[in-house]
Amino acid sequence: MALLELCRISHHFSGVRALGGVDLAIEPGSVHGLIGPNGAGKTTIFNVITGIVRADAGEVLFKGRPVGGLSSVARARLGIQRLFQTTQLFATLTVDQHFQLVGGHDRGWSQRLELNPWLGLRPPELSFGIARQVELALVLSRPCDLLLLDEPAAGLTGEERQRMASLLRTVRDSGTTIILVEHDLDWTLKLVDRMTVLDRGRVIADGRPLAVAGDPAVRAAYLGEEPDGLKGLREESR
Numbered sequence: 001m002a003l004l005e006l007c008r009i010s011h012h013f014s015g016v017r018a019l020g021g022v023d024l025a026i027e028p029g030s031v032h033g034l035i036g037p038n039g040a041g042k043t044t045i046f047n048v049i050t051g052i053v054r055a056d057a058g059e060v061l062f063k064g065r066p067v068g069g070l071s072s073v074a075r076a077r078l079g080i081q082r083l084f085q086t087t088q089l090f091a092t093l094t095v096d097q098h099f100q101l102v103g104g105h106d107r108g109w110s111q112r113l114e115l116n117p118w119l120g121l122r123p124p125e126l127s128f129g130i131a132r133q134v135e136l137a138l139v140l141s142r143p144c145d146l147l148l149l150d151e152p153a154a155g156l157t158g159e160e161r162q163r164m165a166s167l168l169r170t171v172r173d174s175g176t177t178i179i180l181v182e183h184d185l186d187w188t189l190k191l192v193d194r195m196t197v198l199d200r201g202r203v204i205a206d207g208r209p210l211a212v213a214g215d216p217a218v219r220a221a222y223l224g225e226e227p228d229g230l231k232g233l234r235e236e237s238r
């Protein structure tokens with residue numbers, strides 16, 4: 001059974017269609033990429049899944065149970081967590097105080113990510129890469145079966161991106177399913193197990209990353225160019 005299912009989800013903002021009947025199934029234990037041009041509806045889907053936006057039509061099922069009527073807080077308690085695109089840390093709290101005041105009970109990830117040297121520092125004293133890891137460890141300190149990530153690699157250096165990719169594989173292998181919105185196709189293609197492409201509020205392709213990236217409709221949505229990441233993967237698989 002899929003961990004999360006969206007069935008015929010539609011949503012309009014002031015009469016303008018953001019989502020037009022989206023079906024999406026997320027397999028447990030996968031990293032699922034959600035990609036598409038600007039305005040395709042990716043963030044709106046995250047908002048529908050977390051309950052920030054109530055869809056006009058359609059159903060959201062989590063672990064087989066409809067959650068469309070639940071608040072964001074209730075959905076988080078069921079294990080749906082999210083990392084926002086911009087940092088949500090408090091400038092006046094140390095890293096340790098974050099874990100004490102806003103974190104959950106499980107500090108295992110803060111140890112695994114070797115965050116001890118930073119515990120006494122405040123967010124303005126951290127590099128962006130470390131701040132991102134602190135946020136990830138905080139999210140994972142709460143019950144987290146499904147993690148939604150909005151561009152987790154944006155703004156990171158090359159080395160930090162590598163570390164983030166291997167970190168997300170470790171998170172997946174520990175039992176947390178991930179949906180990843182990302183603009184860097186190269187990075188995404190190497191990381192995800194499945195991929196869905198949205199364009200103007202509709203799903204235009206869905207499946208294994210290599211097949212999806214080679215799909216003519218996907219290439220057309222990306223201005224007819226073969227994504228760089230696809231070329232790289234082809235060369236590696238030779």
Ligand SMILES: Nc1ncnc2c1ncn2[C@@H]1O[C@H](COP(=O)(O)OP(=O)(O)OP(=O)(O)O)[C@@H](O)[C@H]1O
Binds near residue numbers: 041042
């Ligand atoms: N709060 C809102 N009010 C009005 N229109 C909105 C609102 N949020 C999103 N939209 C519109 O809905 C459509 C989908 O937007 P969304 O933010 O989901 O796209 P996206 O795929 O996340 O794009 P990006 O890659 O630029 O972040 C766009 O046309 C956008 O302008």
Ligand SMILES: [Mg+2]
Binds near residue numbers: 042043044
């Ligand atoms: Mg967005």
